[in-house]
Amino acid sequence: MSGIIKIHARPKLHEPNMLAAWPGIANVAMITGTYLAHKLNPKPLAEVIAPYFFDPIGVLVRDNLVESPQFPESRFFYWKNKPGKRDLILFLGDDQPSSKTYELAHAVIDVAERFGVKRLYTCAAALTRIHHSEQPKVWGAATRDAILDDLKAQRLVMGGDLQISGLNGLLLGVAKERRLDAVCLLGEVPHYASRFPNPTAALAIAEAMQKMLDIEVDLAELKEQAAEAAGRLKEMTAEAMGDYIDYFTEPIWERGENEEEEEDGSPGSQN
Structure with a gap:
C-alpha cells in the first residue's frame, strides 16, 4: 500500500462497514455513494495516489494560461455512527482506470483491512425488462452463502447467474480472494434507459442500504431527484x-x- 495510498487520518473505528462506488451503468453506484456522503458529511480518511493509476490525456487552458494536469479523485472518508453501532468508511472513485484495475481493487481492500472493516458493500445496476414507470426492485449478491441469508431477510431479489461489470463488481471478487465478506446491491434499470442516470434505482438501493448498514439518512432530496428523472x-x-x-x-x-x-x-x- 506504500506509495499508492496516502493516509490523512487514523481514527479509532468501531467494527466499520465500507461502501465503495465508481461510475457505472446508469451511474447508479455513484448516485448512491455521493448522496450518502452528502448527507452523512464524513471526514477525510485517505486517498489513492492518482498518477499511479491514471494518465492525463491533455490539459485545460483558461484565458490562454495552461493549467496543471488534472486527475480523477479516488478518496476514502469515515463516519462515526451512534455508540454501539458500526461506523462507516466510504470510498468514492471519480473514474475507473483503463488498466491496473485489479491492483486498485487490492489497494482498496488494503485500506479496508487496515481499519478493520467487517463487511464491504458495492452497488450497481441490474438491467432488466422493467418499465421506467415501475418501482425497481433491489437484487443482492454476496461472497458467502451465509450472507445470502441476510439478503433474503431483507427481501432482496436473488437473481441467480449474472455479471457485475467494472470495479463495482471486480472489488467483490478481490474481497473474496482476501476472505473479506462483501455484498453488492443492484437496482433494476430498464435496458432501454441504461445510458441515462437513474436516481430511482439509486433510491431503492439507498433504502435497502440504510437497513443493512444500520444508519439513518434523510432520502427526501433523492426522492425528488428520482421524481424529476422519471418525468x-x-x-x-x-x-x-x-x-x-x-x-x-x-x-x-x-x-x-x-x-x-x-x-x-x-x-x-x-x-
Missing part, C-alpha cells in the same frame, strides 16, 4: 414513440392524396 424519461420515451409512429405510419389523409396522384399519372389513364 424527463417519460417525456423522452413519449417523444421517441411519437417519432417511431410518424416514421412507420402515414396519416389517412396523406395516403388518399398519394393514391389519387398515382391513379391520375398511371399509364392507362385517359386525359
Whole structure:
C-alpha cells in the first residue's frame, strides 16, 4: 500500500462497514455513494495516489494560461455512527482506470483491512425488462452463502447467474480472494434507459442500504431527484414513440392524396 495510498487520518473505528462506488451503468453506484456522503458529511480518511493509476490525456487552458494536469479523485472518508453501532468508511472513485484495475481493487481492500472493516458493500445496476414507470426492485449478491441469508431477510431479489461489470463488481471478487465478506446491491434499470442516470434505482438501493448498514439518512432530496428523472424519461420515451409512429405510419389523409396522384399519372389513364 506504500506509495499508492496516502493516509490523512487514523481514527479509532468501531467494527466499520465500507461502501465503495465508481461510475457505472446508469451511474447508479455513484448516485448512491455521493448522496450518502452528502448527507452523512464524513471526514477525510485517505486517498489513492492518482498518477499511479491514471494518465492525463491533455490539459485545460483558461484565458490562454495552461493549467496543471488534472486527475480523477479516488478518496476514502469515515463516519462515526451512534455508540454501539458500526461506523462507516466510504470510498468514492471519480473514474475507473483503463488498466491496473485489479491492483486498485487490492489497494482498496488494503485500506479496508487496515481499519478493520467487517463487511464491504458495492452497488450497481441490474438491467432488466422493467418499465421506467415501475418501482425497481433491489437484487443482492454476496461472497458467502451465509450472507445470502441476510439478503433474503431483507427481501432482496436473488437473481441467480449474472455479471457485475467494472470495479463495482471486480472489488467483490478481490474481497473474496482476501476472505473479506462483501455484498453488492443492484437496482433494476430498464435496458432501454441504461445510458441515462437513474436516481430511482439509486433510491431503492439507498433504502435497502440504510437497513443493512444500520444508519439513518434523510432520502427526501433523492426522492425528488428520482421524481424529476422519471418525468424527463417519460417525456423522452413519449417523444421517441411519437417519432417511431410518424416514421412507420402515414396519416389517412396523406395516403388518399398519394393514391389519387398515382391513379391520375398511371399509364392507362385517359386525359
